[in-house]
Amino acid sequence: MRNFFLYAVTILLMSSCALDDDSSSFELQTLPIKSAEVPASFTLNELYNITVTYDLPNGCHNFHSLFFQQEGNERIVAINTLVSLGVVCTEALIEESFTFDIIASQRDDYVFKFWKGVDTNGENIFDEVIVPVNE
Numbered sequence: 001m002r003n004f005f006l007y008a009v010t011i012l013l014m015s016s017c018a019l020d021d022d023s024s025s026f027e028l029q030t031l032p033i034k035s036a037e038v039p040a041s042f043t044l045n046e047l048y049n050i051t052v053t054y055d056l057p058n059g060c061h062n063f064h065s066l067f068f069q070q071e072g073n074e075r076i077v078a079i080n081t082l083v084s085l086g087v088v089c090t091e092a093l094i095e096e097s098f099t100f101d102i103i104a105s106q107r108d109d110y111v112f113k114f115w116k117g118v119d120t121n122g123e124n125i126f127d128e129v130i131v132p133v134n135e
Contacts, residue, residue: 055131
């Protein structure tokens with residue numbers, strides 16, 4: 001009976017992921033951070049919440065994941081969305097927020113670089129926020 005249950009679940013999952021010729025396709029798009037709520041300082045080994053606000057350009061964009069890249073004491077943050085292609089979408093700008101946790105596990109200051117987009121030369125623009133760490 002257990003094997004039948006696993007077999008049925010596997011078939012169900014595979015059929016729900018089947019792609020038809022009429023199905024929509026998606027692309028991943030990175031969106032800038034509009035604003036961020038960051039503590040003024042961290043205490044070593046404590047847990048903190050950081051909330052970022054971003055705009056979805058239209059109804060075809062859906063939150064996918066937080067882009068979070070760590071290099072030394074720098075943290076680059078942006079929003080990854082899945083964009084539905086080939087469908088009619090609402091044109092309304094949608095403001096959303098996402099909160100993530102971070103543990104202050106290093107003694108050096110944290111440098112958060114919230115991605116704001118690119119300039120006319122194609123260079124990334126960041127809003128840098130430095131958060132000192134207290135022991």
